[in-house]
Amino acid sequence: MTTPLLELKNVHASVAGTPILKGVNLVVNPGEVHAIMGPNGAGKSTLSKLITGHPDYELTEGQILYKGEDIAEMEPDERARAGIFMSFQYPVEIPGVSTSFFLKAAVNASRRERGEPELDAMDFLKVARTKMKQVGMPGDLLHRAVNEGFSGGEKKKNEIFQMAMLEPTLAVLDETDSGLDVDALRTISEGVNAMRNDERGMVVITHYQRLLDHIVPDFTHILAGGKIVKSGGADLAKQVEASGYEGLA
Amino acid sequence: MSSQPDVSSRPSSGQAEVDEILDQHDEYKYGFVTDMEQDVLPPGLDESVIRFISAKKDEPEWLLEWRLKAFAAWQKMEEPNWQFVTYADIDYQAISYFAAPKKKLESIDEVDPEILETFEKLGIPLHERAALAGVAVDAVFDSVSVATTFKDKLHDLGIIFCSISEAVREHPELVRQYLGTVVPVTDNYFAALNSAVFTDGSFVYIPKGVKCPMELSTYFRINAANTGQFERTLIIADESSYVSYLEGCTAPVRKENQLHAAVVELVAHTDAKIKYSTVQNWYPGDKDGNGGIYNFVTKRGVCEGDRSHISWTQVETGSAVTWKYPSCVLKGENSVGEFYSVALTNNHQQADTGTKMVHLGKGTTSTIVSKGISAGKGQQTYRGLVSIGPKAHNARNHTQCDSLLLGKECGAHTFPYVDVRNASAVLEHEASTSKISEDQLFYAMQRGLSEEDAVSMIVNGFCKEVFKELPMEFAVEARKLLEVSLEGAVG
Numbered sequence: 001m002t003t004p005l006l007e008l009k010n011v012h013a014s015v016a017g018t019p020i021l022k023g024v025n026l027v028v029n030p031g032e033v034h035a036i037m038g039p040n041g042a043g044k045s046t047l048s049k050l051i052t053g054h055p056d057y058e059l060t061e062g063q064i065l066y067k068g069e070d071i072a073e074m075e076p077d078e079r080a081r082a083g084i085f086m087s088f089q090y091p092v093e094i095p096g097v098s099t100s101f102f103l104k105a106a107v108n109a110s111r112r113e114r115g116e117p118e119l120d121a122m123d124f125l126k127v128a129r130t131k132m133k134q135v136g137m138p139g140d141l142l143h144r145a146v147n148e149g150f151s152g153g154e155k156k157k158n159e160i161f162q163m164a165m166l167e168p169t170l171a172v173l174d175e176t177d178s179g180l181d182v183d184a185l186r187t188i189s190e191g192v193n194a195m196r197n198d199e200r201g202m203v204v205i206t207h208y209q210r211l212l213d214h215i216v217p218d219f220t221h222i223l224a225g226g227k228i229v230k231s232g233g234a235d236l237a238k239q240v241e242a243s244g245y246e247g248l249a
Numbered sequence: 250m251s252s253q254p255d256v257s258s259r260p261s262s263g264q265a266e267v268d269e270i271l272d273q274h275d276e277y278k279y280g281f282v283t284d285m286e287q288d289v290l291p292p293g294l295d296e297s298v299i300r301f302i303s304a305k306k307d308e309p310e311w312l313l314e315w316r317l318k319a320f321a322a323w324q325k326m327e328e329p330n331w332q333f334v335t336y337a338d339i340d341y342q343a344i345s346y347f348a349a350p351k352k353k354l355e356s357i358d359e360v361d362p363e364i365l366e367t368f369e370k371l372g373i374p375l376h377e378r379a380a381l382a383g384v385a386v387d388a389v390f391d392s393v394s395v396a397t398t399f400k401d402k403l404h405d406l407g408i409i410f411c412s413i414s415e416a417v418r419e420h421p422e423l424v425r426q427y428l429g430t431v432v433p434v435t436d437n438y439f440a441a442l443n444s445a446v447f448t449d450g451s452f453v454y455i456p457k458g459v460k461c462p463m464e465l466s467t468y469f470r471i472n473a474a475n476t477g478q479f480e481r482t483l484i485i486a487d488e489s490s491y492v493s494y495l496e497g498c499t500a501p502v503r504k505e506n507q508l509h510a511a512v513v514e515l516v517a518h519t520d521a522k523i524k525y526s527t528v529q530n531w532y533p534g535d536k537d538g539n540g541g542i543y544n545f546v547t548k549r550g551v552c553e554g555d556r557s558h559i560s561w562t563q564v565e566t567g568s569a570v571t572w573k574y575p576s577c578v579l580k581g582e583n584s585v586g587e588f589y590s591v592a593l594t595n596n597h598q599q600a601d602t603g604t605k606m607v608h609l610g611k612g613t614t615s616t617i618v619s620k621g622i623s624a625g626k627g628q629q630t631y632r633g634l635v636s637i638g639p640k641a642h643n644a645r646n647h648t649q650c651d652s653l654l655l656g657k658e659c660g661a662h663t664f665p666y667v668d669v670r671n672a673s674a675v676l677e678h679e680a681s682t683s684k685i686s687e688d689q690l691f692y693a694m695q696r697g698l699s700e701e702d703a704v705s706m707i708v709n710g711f712c713k714e715v716f717k718e719l720p721m722e723f724a725v726e727a728r729k730l731l732e733v734s735l736e737g738a739v740g
């Protein structure tokens with residue numbers, strides 16, 4: 001049996017002293033795509049920030065294992081360099097820092113960690129150009145400050161572009177579809193699908209079936225009241241779309 | 250669709266981490282002392298010291314008189330205390346006012362290898378790298394200008410770039426015409442002191458219509474213990490000329506405080522432009538606030554002619570106490586003054602800095618961009634004056650002051666003064682104070698950047714507008730310097 005990529009065991013978490021997650025169990029094996037749905041405020045983003053190690057989110061009970069190892073004590077950057085990536089629901093602007101400078105530093109930080117040679121500016125640009133095309137991101141965004149003044153859709157494209165550049169082992173996509181027009185949704189989904197392989201695992205958080213029409217999940221989970229209340233296959237999402245969360249509980 | 254705002258921007262445990270990292274201190278990278286025989290005058294200041302300095306430098310009578318007049322004025326003046334800094338009293342009798350390497354130097358080849366090594370350690374190789382970088386370096390080592398490079402090339406264009414002592418000898422008429430015209434001897438306490446005892450500094454003259462083809466650069470470094478450094482810089486850009494001048498400073502680690510009281514005067518004639526960039530990295534003192542340089546500097550430029558242009562760019566990361574206001578007097582019609590500043594204070598550093606833009610002529614414009622970064626227990630003050638004279642019709646000023654705080658114990662203060670005597674003036678002022686954002690930090694770290702790299706990147710982004718005003722290789726250096734200075738702040 002292979003070791004799961006990600007394993008949440010009875011995870012309880014609070015933010016600012018308020019308990020949000022109350023016993024989440026989840027296993028993501030290499031190669032699997034899991035969709036997580038659930039009402040606003042259910043704790044979906046909390047879950048993704050907990051996995052990536054945001055300092056505001058406290059694990060109060062249970063365990064988070066990544067490739068079989070407990071990562072509770074790892075810093076966010078260590079987790080990132082170990083291959084955990086999150087596409088932010090609300091990407092952050094960093095004024096004055098160009099996207100290319102930022103991302104090249106990020107890519108090289110991970111390469112150093114893996115003992116690979118760093119990419120120089122030319123190599124980086126070459127790879128970046130190809131990947132930007134794949135996710136339909138306009139070329140000039142590379143030279144603008146990180147997310148500064150980007151439209152909502154451009155920000156989301158930039159998240160997936162960064163994922164393509166960083167090639168993570170585990171990707172958590174938090175509402176990557178929100179703010180995207182139909183064409184962008186398709187392009188981005190194709191970009192994500194192109195990254196699906198036997199080793200990589202993904203957790204896709206969304207409110208809408210339309211994303212899951214493109215990125216077809218292996219499993220779907222409903223998170224409500226701080227717990228996973230229902231799990232199923234790709235069909236579960238369609239049920240939600242038809243009858244809402246109320247109908248499920 | 251989700252409507253929840255992102256909820257992680259409150260101060261929280263991440264801030265504690267930043268504070269914790271701020272506690273770690275990095276050694277001052279340039280803190281070595283050159284072991285070299287020096288001519289040092291015993292501490293103390295009276296007329297005989299001034300006569301000694303003047304005689305040592307073979308100065309003409311008029312200059313000695315000028316110095317003595319300044320000294321007489323200084324004795325009647327009071328040390329200022331209005332600035333937002335506190336420091337131990339300076340004992341002016343405990344300072345030595347002259348230190349020079351013993352050997353007389355004729356050319357760069359004669360420069361003491363040890364001095365060259367010092368410059369090497371500072372990362373300023375005088376020979377090759379200067380040549381490669383296209384930088385002419387006039388290096389001031391303590392009080393005597395040690396080496397001047399590129400002189401011949403500049404000479405062909407009629408450009409004069411030499412130490413001020415040499416200028417006094419070789420071009421006395423020019424020096425006499427301009428010295429003290431921008432910063433009068435009685436301007437302020439430290440300017441008067443400087444006028445009395447200045448030992449060296451740089452002199453630049455760009456003739457009519459000449460665009461200086463390379464950046465002119467001076468590195469200052471205080472070496473001998475207990476010597477104050479009082480350099481004097483005078484730059485004159487004649488009609489339609491252009492010059493970009495770079496000044497970098499470092500000083501070795503010492504327990505005692507050292508005084509640095511420089512005066513810089515710039516004169517821009519009709520259609521001339523002077524760009525003056527400073528990267529200041531004097532020893533800031535240790536983590537507990539012991540030692541470090543007192544940097545009390547008077548810098549002023551006068552836009553004498555119509556459409557003349559003076560631009561100050563400064564990156565100030567060093568010194569225990571900084572007190573300086575590079576200023577522009579905009580006399581000529583449609584003349585332009587600019588001030589771009591990044592100041593960083595960490596540990597116990599204090600800085601009270603800013604600018605004065607004095608609009609006298611019609612259609613004069615000025616721009617002020619000040620970026621202050623405080624970390625540790627650093628205290629920082631922006632103090633600026635924009636004054637619009639009665640004849641300055643249609644003058645314009647844009648001021649932008651942004652402060653970034655790293656940690657809880659530091660502070661940022663802003664004092665913008667405005668004095669408008671002409672109703673047609675248009676003044677804009679923007680100010681902001683922000684903490685380094687948790688969200689930005691987390692975002693960068695989620696991409697795999699270490700906390701230290703993330704902070705340095707965010708801070709550099711914050712300074713971008715100023716760095717882009719620096720000549721290319723200095724921008725790179727400034728960025729590195731900020732990183733080094735932040736290492737003391739961030740791990």
Ligand SMILES: Nc1ncnc2c1ncn2[C@@H]1O[C@H](COP(=O)(O)OP(=O)(O)OP(=O)(O)O)[C@@H](O)[C@H]1O
Nearest residue numbers: 015016020040041042043044045046251253256257
């Ligand atoms: N930093 C924080 N401070 C205070 N409350 C927080 C914080 N982060 C999350 N919460 C609260 O935790 C709950 C879960 O929030 P979370 O963002 O995880 O929900 P979500 O499932 O992602 O919702 P949405 O679908 O709207 O994105 C909410 O009630 C939210 O207000």
Ligand SMILES: [Mg+2]
Nearest residue numbers: 044045089251
């Ligand atoms: Mg959410």
